[in-house]
Amino acid sequence: MDLNNLLRKNIKNLLPYSSARDEYSGEAMVFLDANENPFNQPYNRYPDPLQKKLKEKIAPLKSVAPEQIFLGNGSDEPIDLLIRAFCEPGKDNAVSISPTYGMYQVAAAINNVAIKEVSLTNEFELDAAELLKEGDENTKLIFLCSPNNPTGNCLDKEAVLEVVKNFRGIVVLDEAYIDFAPGKSFLPSLHEFPNLVILQTFSKAWGMAGIRLGMAFASPEIISILNKIKYPYNLNILTQQKALELVEKREQVEEWVNLLIAEREKMRQLLSEFPFVIRIFSSDANFVLVKMHDARGIYEFLQEKGIIVRDRSKVHLCEGSLRITIGSPDENEQLINALKELI
Ligand SMILES: *Cc1c(COP(=O)(O)O)cnc(C)c1O
Numbered sequence: 001m002d003l004n005n006l007l008r009k010n011i012k013n014l015l016p017y018s019s020a021r022d023e024y025s026g027e028a029m030v031f032l033d034a035n036e037n038p039f040n041q042p043y044n045r046y047p048d049p050l051q052k053k054l055k056e057k058i059a060p061l062k063s064v065a066p067e068q069i070f071l072g073n074g075s076d077e078p079i080d081l082l083i084r085a086f087c088e089p090g091k092d093n094a095v096s097i098s099p100t101y102g103m104y105q106v107a108a109a110i111n112n113v114a115i116k117e118v119s120l121t122n123e124f125e126l127d128a129a130e131l132l133k134e135g136d137e138n139t140k141l142i143f144l145c146s147p148n149n150p151t152g153n154c155l156d157k158e159a160v161l162e163v164v165k166n167f168r169g170i171v172v173l174d175e176a177y178i179d180f181a182p183g184k185s186f187l188p189s190l191h192e193f194p195n196l197v198i199l200q201t202f203s204k205a206w207g208m209a210g211i212r213l214g215m216a217f218a219s220p221e222i223i224s225i226l227n228k229i230k231y232p233y234n235l236n237i238l239t240q241q242k243a244l245e246l247v248e249k250r251e252q253v254e255e256w257v258n259l260l261i262a263e264r265e266k267m268r269q270l271l272s273e274f275p276f277v278i279r280i281f282s283s284d285a286n287f288v289l290v291k292m293h294d295a296r297g298i299y300e301f302l303q304e305k306g307i308i309v310r311d312r313s314k315v316h317l318c319e320g321s322l323r324i325t326i327g328s329p330d331e332n333e334q335l336i337n338a339l340k341e342l343i
Contacts, residue, residue, distance in 0.1 A: 179205030
């Protein structure tokens with residue numbers, strides 16, 4: 001893979017915006033270079049454009065170098081940036097699995113980039129050969145998601161490897177739910193694959209969806225491309241500060257994850273006892289996909305009770321299924337009690 005060939009020409013030739021904090025990033029007594037207001041400390045100052053402090057905290061947690069980390073306004077930012085860096089609008093395309101997370105399709109469509117979807121098998125497995133066959137000379141990106149949303153399962157490791165090893169473009173592996181699937185991340189093998197980008201997020205296991213903080217891990221060369229085209233100050237001061245505080249609470253996160261995994265398995269058991277439930281798919285994430293008779297009716301019944309789940313009954317391969325997030329033990333019990341009224 002030759003990154004320079006893969007990149008759009010205008011991005012390769014782009015001279016990025018150079019902010020005051022890019023040109024001088026050290027400490028100083030007096031900062032009179034960025035037209036900031038001297039009052040209202042500390043919010044008067046522009047944030048660190050490369051989030052160095054935060055990356056230094058995240059790097060050891062993930063066993064990667066800070067140069068292998070991109071931080072964005074949610075995972076949605078690196079998804080959009082990858083499309084914009086590599087796909088020429090109206091010409092290049094990307095390939096994704098189906099069903100999967102809707103943002104790849106939307107981000108591509110906004111950029112006038114076609115996405116060719118390749119169906120998973122009926123058991124939600126990845127057919128690597130089928131996926132690779134769908135690519136053509138204009139295919140620059142492949143989007144994989146493991147554990148996959150909305151199906152909940154991890155994709156087979158060998159199938160993912162086959163895609164990464166045989167595709168001549170960039171493989172984006174979205175691991176938003178990987179904390180709920182211990183031992184299954186591809187992050188430890190990142191250094192073996194110069195064409196692999198792994199996405200993770202603080203929105204799920206870390207309980208920080210509200211601060212908008214997504215991560216991309218890749219080679220320093222790919223990370224510097226993302227840095228070159230991002231908004232100069234893409235992560236605000238508040239997000240960086242809050243994340244610095246919360247990354248110290250790793251044990252808390254582990255407790256949440258263990259509890260949610262235990263609740264997930266409990267909920268799978270309890271849900272399986274309802275006569276209208278046809279199948280509960282196994283899950284490596286913090287949600288379960290449940291196929292049931294009259295999924296839409298049950299969705300509406302729950303909504304009237306003030307309990308909102310996600311209706312996926314019109315989604316390819318998920319016909320008749322609801323996606324249920326695992327909540328607190330109390331929330332989960334409320335859901336079960338509401339469903340009991342249907343019997
Ligand atoms: C929730 C989710 C994300 C997280 O997106 P953020 O923008 O980081 O909140 C990413 N990918 C998938 C598949 C998700 O379900």
